[in-house]
Amino acid sequence: MGDYRFPRGRKADAAVAAVAFAVDMADLLIRAVDDVPPYRIAGAAAALTVAAAALVARRDRPVVTLVVVVVADVLLGLLAGPQSGLVGTVSLVALYTAGRYLPLALGWTAGGGAVLLLTVPVAVRADFGELGPDVLGNFLVIVVGQLVGAREELARRQRAQAVDAAVHTERRRIARELHDVVAHHISVMNALVGAARTTMTRAPEMSREALEAAERTAREAMFEMRQMLAVLRAEDVGITETGEPATAGGVTALVRRAGETGVPAGLEVDGDPLPLPSAVDRAIYRVAQEALTNVRKHADGAPTTVRLRYAPDAVTLEIVNDGPPRGLPAAGPGPPDGGYGLVGMAERVALCGGTIEAAPRPEGGFRVAAHIPLPVPVRRGPGAPGPGP
Template sequence: MLVVLAGLGLVLSSLQTGAHGVLGSAHFLLTSVLLLVRRSRPVPVAGAVTALDVIGIAAGLVTSASAPEAIAFYSLARYSSGRPSLVMTVTGMVAYGVVMEIRGPGIGQFAAGAFVVAIPAGVGALVKARVELNERGRRTAADAAVQAERRRIARELHDVVAHHITVINALVGGARATLAPEQEVTREALESAQQTARQAMSEMRRLLHVLRADGNDGPDAATGVGADRLPALIGEARSAGLPASLTVTGEPVTLPSAVDHAVYRIVQEALTNTRKHAAGARASVRLAYESEAVEVEVLDDGVPQQGGAPGYGLGGMAERVALCGGQLSTGPRPGGGFRVHARIPLEAT
């Protein structure tokens, strides 16, 4: 809007006034045009407007600082910070003070010139501080809401899920105690179920600790699972009736926490899906350490069972891999079975 008014002023000046008025209008138009980039380039714009105003006042084209000057220094304080902004503000105050003193000697001329910079810059700084304070308040409120929701979920998990797992564990233990000595196979299956229930309770406690924590280490920071626990996970799968194998290639290295947890959870979810949806299948897990990435692949040779509601496992895998900057591919294998493959770059975490 200011540019349009300045342009109209230049046209009217060229029709009604002499060369001096045209130059003054051209000066106003030029300083107004500079304001179009004041948000993205606040320091250069303030410097250019100051230079043009000083030249214009010294040459008698304008008598004092103009509206573009006030907008430029307001924008300088509003959209920039640090030493460049401070240096430009002080430079502008000195420049306007000196040129006003030279142009019209008198008491307070220097102070008046400095104030034409200090006032809009001060207003811009106050507005910026207020916006930042409001934004900080919104972030604090949002964080508090997230923490409250996490604590609510933790209470629900403790009161409902953990209770049922404890009951299951007790029932399985009671069933084992009533078995005849010759029922060894059933006893081993129940023992495996009881161990799985105990492990579920252990992971549930760690998960509750994470949900109740106020830190920013991520949702898996305290779960204590990672690539080094894959052999135990494979053993648990075998105990549950799923023939599974693990192959590790490359030189094992300490993985970043997010990647380490993602690798474990991908394998855990893939093996769970195989047990649920491809009864009688065999599974193989390959973990490959490379110089710039880690790859994990889970293959099975089962035939998927038809029916059943889709779960959230594959979506959860994709989210974990995406958060680590990696790529995930899942789908049926050409020769039958299912494949889950993830490649996660190490430098992106």
């Protein structure tokens, strides 16, 4: 379940690790009084530092993090002596992580084993009965992590179901359009051709008029089909309104056109450009397009930065502007040209298995950030944008 929230998750883990380290270090210095040699305090502080540093990777490697923290906590208890508590803040975070990011059975196995390992060294020096509330509290931390994980998994499944429902709705809409265009015109042509066949010998003029009407109907059907295919091609084949490919490589042109239409925008590219799956390519382009359009419509053309980051296993897109949103709903900027807006962005990204965040910034302006994982590591290739203007 180790989902990655770009870019807040990694920063949040670092902040949690720093706070837990500060709390446990303060507790260590307060409890480790004169009877503990300085070298042992230094060793305990080093073990605590390693344990806190392991928390930064807790989402991606919850089991490894728990093992490192447990070993460091046992060393901390041995070096600092009985003054140290049963489980510190760093260990509590690791236990919560085991419940939050591991499957139910594995979470209980890893978390429960960790609690027992942390209890044994202290139980040797103290009455086990006095440790009962602490042990129960540690298990409750695991339970809380599992409850939070179950809640987010339920929310993820609900979002996936909503996306599936949107896809089915769009398919039904296209089916209705095809029925209206194809079935109606074909039925009309069938009737006209049948009338022409029956009147061909006894009323040639009526037969000619029927065939001419069938020809006009066929032309109308072809015109309407071309219109429908043009819309579908712009969405699914990746052709933009200006004839450019709707891919990540087109983001450079988007940023340039934004500058020409009153939005001072710049593009920053991190990492080596990669060839992306076609669905991901189109999603990146469309999210950037709608976000820049919203800046022009709702943020008075505020200065905007577009950041495109490539990694072997994911691609991320971030659009940040510095202007106060104008005339927006509470959820953020509305869709361009009356389209789906934020809902459309979220659906595009979700169909690629990614996540998106869109919210006002505390310091002002608005931020849209999409993170899309790639199915397999990809190699560098042509077609992705280079440095921005």
